[in-house]
Amino acid sequence: xxxxxxxxxxxxxxxxxxxxxxxxxxxxxxxxxxxxxxxxxxxxxxxxxxxxxxxxxxxxxxxxxxxxxxxxxxxxxxxxxxxxxxxxxxxxxxxxxxxxxxxxxxxxxxxxxxxxxxxxxxxxxxxxxxxxxxxxxxxxxxxxxxxxxxxxxxxxxxxxxxxxxxxxxxxxxxxxxxxxxxxxxxxxxxxxxxxxxxxxxxxxxxxxxxxxxxxxxxxxxxxxxxxxxxxxxxxxxxxxxxxxxxxxxxxxxxxxxxxxxxxxxxxxxxxxxxxxxxxxxxxxxxxxxxxxxxxxxxxxxxxxxxxxxxxxxxxxxxxxxxxxxxxxxxxxxxxxxxxxxxxxxxxxxxxxxxxxxxxxxxxxxxxxxxxxxxxxxxxxxxxxxxxxxxxxxxxxxxxxxxxxxxxxxxxxxxxxxxxxxxxxxxxxxxxxxxxxxxxxxxxxxxxxxxxxxxxxxxxxxxxxxxxxxxxxxxxxxxxxxxxxxxxxxxxxxxxxxxxxxxxxxxxxx
Ligand code: SF4
Numbered sequence: 386x387x388x389x390x391x392x393x394x395x396x397x398x399x400x401x402x403x404x405x406x407x408x409x410x411x412x413x414x415x416x417x418x419x420x421x422x423x424x425x426x427x428x429x430x431x432x433x434x435x436x437x438x439x440x441x442x443x444x445x446x447x448x449x450x451x452x453x454x455x456x457x458x459x460x461x462x463x464x465x466x467x468x469x470x471x472x473x474x475x476x477x478x479x480x481x482x483x484x485x486x487x488x489x490x491x492x493x494x495x496x497x498x499x500x501x502x503x504x505x506x507x508x509x510x511x512x513x514x515x516x517x518x519x520x521x522x523x524x525x526x527x528x529x530x531x532x533x534x535x536x537x538x539x540x541x542x543x544x545x546x547x548x549x550x551x552x553x554x555x556x557x558x559x560x561x562x563x564x565x566x567x568x569x570x571x572x573x574x575x576x577x578x579x580x581x582x583x584x585x586x587x588x589x590x591x592x593x594x595x596x597x598x599x600x601x602x603x604x605x606x607x608x609x610x611x612x613x614x615x616x617x618x619x620x621x622x623x624x625x626x627x628x629x630x631x632x633x634x635x636x637x638x639x640x641x642x643x644x645x646x647x648x649x650x651x652x653x654x655x656x657x658x659x660x661x662x663x664x665x666x667x668x669x670x671x672x673x674x675x676x677x678x679x680x681x682x683x684x685x686x687x688x689x690x691x692x693x694x695x696x697x698x699x700x701x702x703x704x705x706x707x708x709x710x711x712x713x714x715x716x717x718x719x720x721x722x723x724x725x726x727x728x729x730x731x732x733x734x735x736x737x738x739x740x741x742x743x744x745x746x747x748x749x750x751x752x753x754x755x756x757x758x759x760x761x762x763x764x765x766x767x768x769x770x771x772x773x774x775x776x777x778x779x780x781x782x783x784x785x786x787x788x789x790x791x792x793x794x795x796x797x798x799x800x801x802x803x804x805x806x807x808x809x810x811x812x813x814x815x816x817x818x819x820x821x822x823x824x825x826x827x828x829x830x831x832x833x834x835x836x837x838x839x840x841x842x843x844x845x846x847x848x849x850x851x852x853x854x855x856x857x858x859x860x861x862x863x864x865x866x867x868x869x870x871x872x873x874x875x876x877x878x879x880x881x882x883x884x885x886x887x888x889x890x891x892x893x894x
Contacts (some may be wrong), residue, residue, distance in 0.1 A: 397432035398533055401425055402446065402456035402493070406463055406471035409437035409447060416607050416652060417499055418462045420587065421521050431529055433460075438471040443478050453479050458532065459493045460525075461513075464500040466830035467823070469509060473845050476512070483842050485514050485555055494538055496528065501831075503578060504620055505784040505875035508833030508841060510554040514542060518878055519550040519579030520610075520625075522587040546572065550579025554835075559874075561834050563862040566872040578626075578880030584610055585632050588639045604646040604671065608636055609653035614680075615882075616705070617715045617787035617894060618744060618780055621654045623881030633661045641670045648673040648696070657683035666691045678703055678742070681719045684727040689734040699738040700731055706743065706750075707758035714749055714894050716787070724761070728769050737771045745802045746780040746794030746824075748866070749894065755802040759809035766811050774815040777806060779824035782867075783831055784875045785882070787890045792866040793828045796821050822850065825864060829853070832863045834874045 403422055405412030412418050412435065425433035434446035436453065444453050453459070459481075461472065473483070482488050485495065497506065498517035506516050517524050527548050535541040545551040557571035581587065588606065611625030622628070630653070640649050649671040653659060657679045666674060666688060673696035681702050689697070704724060706712050712719050731739060743758050758777075766773055779799055782791045794802075799821050810816050826849065830837070840852050853860050867873065869888050876884060 398430040399432070399458065399529065400451075400456045401431060401433040401458045401460050401529075402436050402453055403433050404436040404459055404461050404475060405438075406461065406468035406475060407438050407465075409435070409439050409442055412437045412462075414605070415462070415464060416605055417464065417521065419605075421460065421462060421498070421525055424522060424525055424587070425529070428526070428529065430533065436475075438475065443475060453493075456493055459495045461495065461497045462499045463497060463502065466501055466508075466827050468501070469830055469841055470844060470849075472509065472512070473841060477845055484511050484838070486511070488514075490538060494532065494541060498525075500624060503624055503878070505831060505833070505878070506552065506554075507559075507835050507874045508830050508837040510552075511835055511838050513554060514538060515545050516552045516554065517550055517579060518552050518576050519880065520581040521579075522581040522584070524548070524550050524579045549577055552576045557877075559835060561836055561874070563859065564832065564834070564865075564867060564874075566834075566874055566876070569872065569877065571877065575877045575879050578878060580626075580880065584629055585635045588631070588635060602646060603648040603650045603675065604640065604643040605650040605652055606636060606640060607631070607652045608659050608665070609655055612654040613658060614655065614718060615716055615787065615890070617890065618705075618747070618783070620783040620786040620789075623785040623887070625654075626881045628655070630659055633665060636665065637668050641668075644670045646671055648675060650675045650677075652677055655680065657685075663688050663691065666695065669695075672696070677701070679727075681727045682723045684730050686730050686733060689730060689736065693734055693736065697736065699740055700736050701740040701742070702727060703742040704761065706754065707756075707761040708754060711747070711750065711754050711757075715744075715747065716890075721761075724765070725768070728765055732768070732770050735770070738774070739765075739769055739771055740774045740776060741765075743775060743777045744780050745777060745806075746799055747788075748791050748794070750794075750802075752801060752805060755805045756809065759806055762814055763809070763811050766814055772815075773813075774817065775806075775810065776817045777803070778819045779821065781824055781827045781831065784873070785878070785887070787887050787894075789873070789887065790867040790869050790891055793824060793864040799824075825853070828864050829860060832867075832874070 405418050422433055425431045434448040434451060436442050436446055445451065476483050481492060494514050496515045497513045498521050502516050503518050510516065531544045532541050535544060542553045546553045546556055559566055560568040609630035611628035612621045613628045615622050649669060656676050674692055678701040681704065705715060705717055709720055745755055762775055780794065782788050782793060803818050806816055843852055
């Protein structure tokens with residue numbers, strides 16, 4: 386299938402607009418987005434250019450200022466539910482009909498991929514011709530092969546539905562009963578998440594020609610994918626199942642080729658569990674190294690000292706709760722001794738800043754548990770010699786996590802609990818709190834069904850909270866506790882942690 390009128394790349398048969406529904410600097414800090422860009426442009430037959438939500442790049446590409454209408458395919462990379470509003474804006478500004486069924490053969494083929502779609506794409510599913518559920522390194526090449534081999538969009542869709550990981554929404558007819566599926570007809574009957582067999586084969590090249598990202602001058606590289614732990618509130622273990630890590634030599638070879646960068650950022654949900662982390666740090670030639678957060682029980686003095694010599698000033702840890710009862714219930718696998726041992730190590734290493742993550746609003750949490758968060762923070766601040774920031778999130782019941790059936794806490798409960806933190810946490814500790822409104826939207830859009838699509842489109846011209854308030858009873862069902870016996874909108878996605886296993890763990894909390 387070919388619809389190219391202008392060629393920039395000599396052999397390009399197909400042009401892909403890679404759209405990230407947020408600012409360009411955020412887009413180019415996202416490794417998934419960068420990886421797809423790199424893989425597509427390695428193909429002789431494909432040209433891929435960047436689009437983002439910045440006014441300058443929403444209709445014209447960053448690379449060549451070519452108009453969106455010159456592209457055959459729009460590939461949307463969307464990791465977070467809150468970017469839905471930007472997605473709607475993109476369709477509107479570019480005069481693209483929202484629903485796939487309203488578009489014709491002259492419109493581009495629109496495909497989605499990224500963490501948001503892999504957890505539950507339903508709220509926006511009907512806007513897409515196809516959606517990749519899972520990882521893209523191998524699947525994206527198969528998509529381009531299918532596209533180029535097919536005579537028209539319908540054939541692309543039909544063929545893609547036979548490729549592992551591809552979900553073609555218009556091949557499904559789904560009826561809902563509020564937040565549950567009452568009837569589901571589709572071909573194939575379920576979609577198996579795509580997993581990249583060997584992540585060592587794909588290490589994105591330097592993208593230094595891209596605009597300044599949040600990680601300016603930093604070469605980002607993913608060293609591990611997924612997580613070997615199973616915190617009850619977290620969807621990462623299922624989203625990127627199974628846990629994998631990149632081979633040390635592969636990472637070092639790539640990073641040391643990039644020694645013209647000032648910094649390297651090693652990315653991974655469980656980075657402190659990376660085997661040979663010490664060797665990785667010691668043998669990295671780039672002067673400054675940054676790591677994503679450490680597990681409290683994996684803070685090692687030698688590694689922290691080596692990292693300090695390489696520019697580490699802030700250590701981020703995730704305590705999530707403040708007492709043993711809560712750590713046990715959420716499956717965090719830590720205790721008070723571990724917390725204070727970690728603080729002691731950071732003091733010995735003279736680390737200047739400590740950032741600690743917490744979550745409030747679990748359905749089994751009481752006010753006393755939140756007082757314990759305040760007490761823990763205050764006790765840490767008495768012994769820690771540097772500056773502390775506490776980042777407090779509200780629990781969101783994410784699809785494919787153990788707590789996927791749990792309710793979002795009521796507004797009044799969150800008000801009381803944030804009040805406790807505001808009043809009792811010592812003033813020298815910075816406390817950042819997530820807004821309740823954001824938590825409501827995140828819960829709704831991560832649990833949503835196809836019935837949300839019209840509301841999402843209306844949000845372009847109406848305040849979303851007015852829409853939610855007008856349909857309170859309907860939306861309350863999505864923020865409430867879900868029934869473990871009923872079919873959830875994302876149950877058709879297979880290949881993560883089995884629903885039965887999640888349910889067994891949920892019911893045992
Ligand atoms: S919260 Fe962190 S340690 Fe726990 S499962 Fe998620 S990624 Fe793993």
